[in-house]
Amino acid sequence: MDLTLGEEQQSVIAGAATFLADCLPISRLHDRSVLCRGLDPQILKSVAEMGWLSVTLGEEVGGSSLSLVEEVLIFRELGRVVGPMCLLAGAVAARAASAHGQSALATAIASGEAPVAFVARGDYDHDPESLVCRRLYEVDGARWALAVDGDRVRIFNLGGRNLERADCLDKTTTAAITDMSLFEVILDVRDPSIRRAGGMLISAMLAGLGETARDLIVEYAKIRTTFGKPIGAYQAVRHPCADMEVRAAQAKCQLYYGALAVEGALPDQDFQVAAAKVVSCNSAFENAWDSIQLHGGIGITDDYHTHLVLKRAHLIAPWFGDVHEHLDEIVPSDIVTREAA
């Protein structure tokens, strides 16, 4: 048993961080021309060439044959820069296509031919698998869309159709609300491994968001002064920052552990995924809320990064199961009767 990163894993992180600092720094999200538009196709191509959409896939579809551990390391870095969600949708869709005999589709997605949109929930008053009136994100330029409802995995062909845009709290994505039954289904399977992998990748991005929320305030607390001292010298600021560090450390270690548990198909893998989602949500939200507060006025401005972190957490936290579903998985309501039986 060993939960430390190997040299190769450290270089995966360093490589991803360097690329993102150059091509997708968080500051890009304040450029109005970038908002309301999808990922630059050139960047999608570069990301695909680095193998980020096919980390765990075999070489026959152009994959790198690495493990979910390396994949979560990359997506944690993407979370840190509030990275584009079409990459996560693409990585999960390519994984599903490849696992279910659709190599051509897997290759097309993994090579970054076009982005993949994510089909999130509609409203809650109907069957979760229903296709009527679903929310879609990352729709700009998307050729495919991925829906994962519990164990059911579907990929749709959007067929270049123009979707009517909808508003979204997170202005860094592009959204639509549409009836998905109008679209051709090109993959429809039940496979819990896709939900698990997706859950770990979302946990990775949430963990990254929590780290950014922490880093923003820790750096600011060193330079912003009040009453003649940097605010980081006051315990009213230092202690909540320390709590952010605790939450970020929890999210990181559970992320590693969960990824290894899924990779090894351990008997408690579903618990580990649920635990990863719960603690990474905790880190992303609590750290974002505290970071906004401790920044003071600047923390609530549009020009600053903190609100982007919080809004992104709201966008992605429910993907592949929301916190209530995960808590129900961890301690089911019928736990007593189950144990008696």
Add this chain to the structure above:
Amino acid sequence: MDLLETPDDRAFREQAREWLMASVPKRQRPSEPHAEKEFDLEWQRIQYEGGWAGVNWPKEYGGRGLTGVQMMVWLQECSRARAPFYLNRCFIGLYHGGPTLIVRGDDAQKSYHLPKILRGEATWCQGFSEPGAGSDLAALRTRGEVDGDYLVINGQKTWTSGAQVADYQELLIRTDPDKGRHGGLTWVICDMKTPGVVVQPIKTMTGEAEVNNTFYDDVRIPLSNVVGGIGNGWSVAMSTLGFERGTAFIGSQMSLSDKLEDVVALAGRTRLANGRLAIKDDEIRHKLARLKAETSALKAMTLESVSKADKHDAPGAEGSIMRLLVTTLNKQLYRLVAEILGPQLLDYGADENSNEWAYRYMWSMVHTISGGTSQIQREIIADRILGLPRAR
């Protein structure tokens, strides 16, 4: 990075499990201090005879020399077997005094004390905190003056757990008041039977008197009991505390998940005032689930920390993160217990055996204060991990 138990690790786990099953004492730990000490020493002797004493000590000092991962496995198995908890009267000797002597003591000190600790022949207590020096340890004022071959000690220590029954004390005193806060301190072994040492128990909210005030009135300690040299007490004490913040609390971290399962079972058999089983209450159930997720993360953090230590990466301030987390989660857990139990919480006499839930509920408030308060742990994280500017 992997979660695989090597064949060696698996064999080790099975060996530990088998031995514990056959050896864990069946009788309840008594609550009277002297009987409690005898119980703890006897368990230590059983472990010694079985080859399980000093799991964290190097082999050359008679310990088991376990790797960090094996130590985690051992403490996991102890918790699983409901073995007597390791935070007992032998803890300071095994996890504080002993390791400090191993690193900083001279040959005579090592050969006299280490075997006694290991064999369950002596217990130790800690003499660091004072009424005016708790979180701010370097403010301590208990004086030690050299007189020939002796140090003459005058002053007062407080919060000394188990002092009324301890044989020895790791005592931190000020030998030179002119050398600044950290400069003039000395770490010395105090034989608790020395004339002039007076122990006065402090009754706590549990009704027990586990902690004490210890007074020193012209207590003469031979200079040969000084560890690490006169005036080097701060660095000797930091090697002790560094150890505490590194691996000494793995046992608490490992046992939390077993405690949680006990509380899930409690919620499955306890009815709330509205007549519903506590586990059927969604708010309670979701709080338990959150605690399980957070405890799982704590276990992962522990594994990361011990696997770092096994690669000879000295434990850093991340021990403070885990200490803050485990004590906080433990407190949340017992607050939840109080919520589940309702009026049953009140059925408490004067010790653990009258109502272990109420007892542990009160203890959960001790653990976020003792051994460095949660506030001090946050200060350490802010200073040493986040690099925030200091106000102190």
